[in-house]
Amino acid sequence: MTLIACAILAACASSGTVVLLPEKDGRPAAVSVKQGDKEVVLDKPYAAAKATPLGPRPYTSSTEEVRSQFGSALSAQPSRATSFTLYFVEGKDEFTEESKKAVDQILAEIAQRPVPDVLVVGHTDAVGSDQSNDALGQQRAEAVRAALIRLGIPAGDVRAISRGKRQLAVPTADGVAEPHNRRVEIIVR
Amino acid sequence: MSISRMRAWRAVLMLSLLGLATLAGAAEIGQIKVSKGQVTIERDGKSIPAGVGVRLQTSDVVKTGPDGSVGITMDDDSLLSAGPNSVLSLDRYTFDPTTNKGRFDASLNKGTLAVISGRIAKQAPDAMTVRTPTAVLGVRGTEFAVSVD
Numbered sequence: 001m002t003l004i005a006c007a008i009l010a011a012c013a014s015s016g017t018v019v020l021l022p023e024k025d026g027r028p029a030a031v032s033v034k035q036g037d038k039e040v041v042l043d044k045p046y047a048a049a050k051a052t053p054l055g056p057r058p059y060t061s062s063t064e065e066v067r068s069q070f071g072s073a074l075s076a077q078p079s080r081a082t083s084f085t086l087y088f089v090e091g092k093d094e095f096t097e098e099s100k101k102a103v104d105q106i107l108a109e110i111a112q113r114p115v116p117d118v119l120v121v122g123h124t125d126a127v128g129s130d131q132s133n134d135a136l137g138q139q140r141a142e143a144v145r146a147a148l149i150r151l152g153i154p155a156g157d158v159r160a161i162s163r164g165k166r167q168l169a170v171p172t173a174d175g176v177a178e179p180h181n182r183r184v185e186i187i188v189r
Numbered sequence: 190m191s192i193s194r195m196r197a198w199r200a201v202l203m204l205s206l207l208g209l210a211t212l213a214g215a216a217e218i219g220q221i222k223v224s225k226g227q228v229t230i231e232r233d234g235k236s237i238p239a240g241v242g243v244r245l246q247t248s249d250v251v252k253t254g255p256d257g258s259v260g261i262t263m264d265d266d267s268l269l270s271a272g273p274n275s276v277l278s279l280d281r282y283t284f285d286p287t288t289n290k291g292r293f294d295a296s297l298n299k300g301t302l303a304v305i306s307g308r309i310a311k312q313a314p315d316a317m318t319v320r321t322p323t324a325v326l327g328v329r330g331t332e333f334a335v336s337v338d
Contacts, residue, residue, distance in 0.1 A: 016321050021303070021332040029331035032315075035324045042333070051323040070334040072272035073303040076258035078222035080305070081266050115242040117220060117262075119286070134287065161286040189222075189262050 017069065019048040019061040024080075081189035082109050085169075088140060088182040103151070109188045110153060118153060118188050120145045122162040125181035126174045130164055137162030144184045218282040219245040219263035223270065227254030250278045253300065265291060267307035267317070275300025280320075284309055296320040301336045304328070 022045035023029050030043040038055030042048065048061035066074075084106050086099035110116045122137030122144075141160035149155050170180045221228070221243045228239040231250040237243075239251060239259060253259055253275045260270040265284045271277050276298040284291035289312040297319060310317040310328045317328040321337045 016323060016335065016337040018324070018326060018335045019333060021334060023332055027330060029333075030329040031331055031333050032327040032329070033324050034327070051321070056324060066334060069336055070272065070301050070303055072258045073270050073275075073301040073334065076223045076225060076260040076270040076272070077303055077305070078260040078262045078268050078270065080268065081262070115220065115222060121286075163287055163289075166288065187266070189266065 016051045017048060017061075018042065018056075019066055019070070020045060021066065022046070079113065079189070081187050084109070084186045084188070086144065086184045086186065087179065088184070103147075106148075106186055106188065107151060107153075113188065116153075116157055116188055118148065118158045118186060120148070120158060120160045121185040121187065122160070122164075123167055123169070123181060123183050123185065124165050125176065125178045126165045126168060126172050127177050128165075133164035134162050137164045140182075140184050144186065148186075217244045217264070218247055218279065218284070219261050219267075219269075221245070221259060222262050223258070223260030225258045226256035226273070228252070228257045228259045245279060247279060247282050250276060252276050263293070263307060265289070265293070265307040265309045267293065267309065268303075268305040269295065270303045271297075272301035275302065277302060288312075291316060293317040294320070297335055297337050298322060299337050301334065303332075303334045305332045306330055 018031060018033050020029065020031055020042040030041055033040045033042065033049045033056040035051060035055045040049045040056040040058050046061045047058065049056040049058050084102055086102060087096045088094060089096060110118060120141045122141030124133040124137050138160065141162055145158050145160040148158050168181045169183060170178050172178050221239050221241055224239055224241050229236045229252050230239045230243065231252065232246065245261065251259055251271065253271055253273055255273050258270065258272050262268055269277065278296040278298060280296055281292060281294040289308045291309040293309050293316065304319065306317055306328045311330050314329040315327040319326040319328065319335060321335060326335060
């Protein structure tokens with residue numbers, strides 16, 4: 001299809017195609033395609049645009065076209081990140097009993113990736129200031145990072161960061177103690 | 190030492206550790222997770238082989254040969270993968286994992302690219318762009334594919 005368009009268009013050297021792919025989790029998604037002051041917004045699965053000398057020309061692509069044009073690129077896509085959540089006893093960097101059991105699953109996920117890198121993200125509930133929660137979140141994340149290293153994960157593959165109280169799992173008013181917000185997320189990618 | 194003073198001291202320690210971590214890792218923005226056939230990175234005028242596990246820096250240009258394809262996971266969980274005969278340039282990348290704020294500009298000069306956007310695009314629409322020789326794509330939390338002939 002691209003080749004035919006090229007044969008017709010004068011400026012074929014710089015033509016190209018953009019296709020919006022269906023989202024796995026059904027989130028709303030869009031890509032805007034701008035050529036100079038001309039803009040097309042793609043916001044439905046398989047909505048597509050082809051660059052032409054007159055600006056982006058919208059059309060509807062198909063699974064077949066995507067497979068033939070982007071098959072190699074799509075088959076090189078890395079595995080998506082997998083996320084696990086561990087919960088803490090209030091105000092401490094100690095896991096709840098259930099969370100201690102989740103550790104085996106995390107190690108299995110790490111083991112099945114060819115070059116795993118692991119992000120340990122500390123979260124807190126909304127009790128206290130941003131500053132103290134950033135520090136507490138970091139402390140929790142560092143504790144989990146240290147535990148993963150003790151379990152044999154190379155130190156260079158694990159990073160600890162804190163989101164403090166910026167990403168509450170259970171939305172609450174500021175100052176509310178909520179056990180489900182005191183957690184560490186382990187992102188394996 | 191009181192609990193609050195201990196907490197404050199710990200915060201200072203953590204901040205200095207964070208500072209070190211940022212310095213050490215400042216240059217690393219992503220990692221090659223999949224590499225098939227010929228894949229290279231142009232960095233500082235040199236061409237280096239881009240095997241699985243190699244870490245990426247801002248301004249790296251990733252190239253694939255006629256039999257090549259490559260998959261990259263960026264620090265914000267964006268996934269980029271390119272098919273054969275592609276030239277993908279990581280022009281600009283900033284990302285703060287604490288606030289999820291950042292900016293990601295890449296260019297596809299040639300070839301094919303599939304993108305699943307990550308936390309940068311989720312936090313702020315249009316904080317991620319992909320340029321082609323003819324167009325600028327603004328990303329709004331998305332999975333898409335782009336080709337340049």
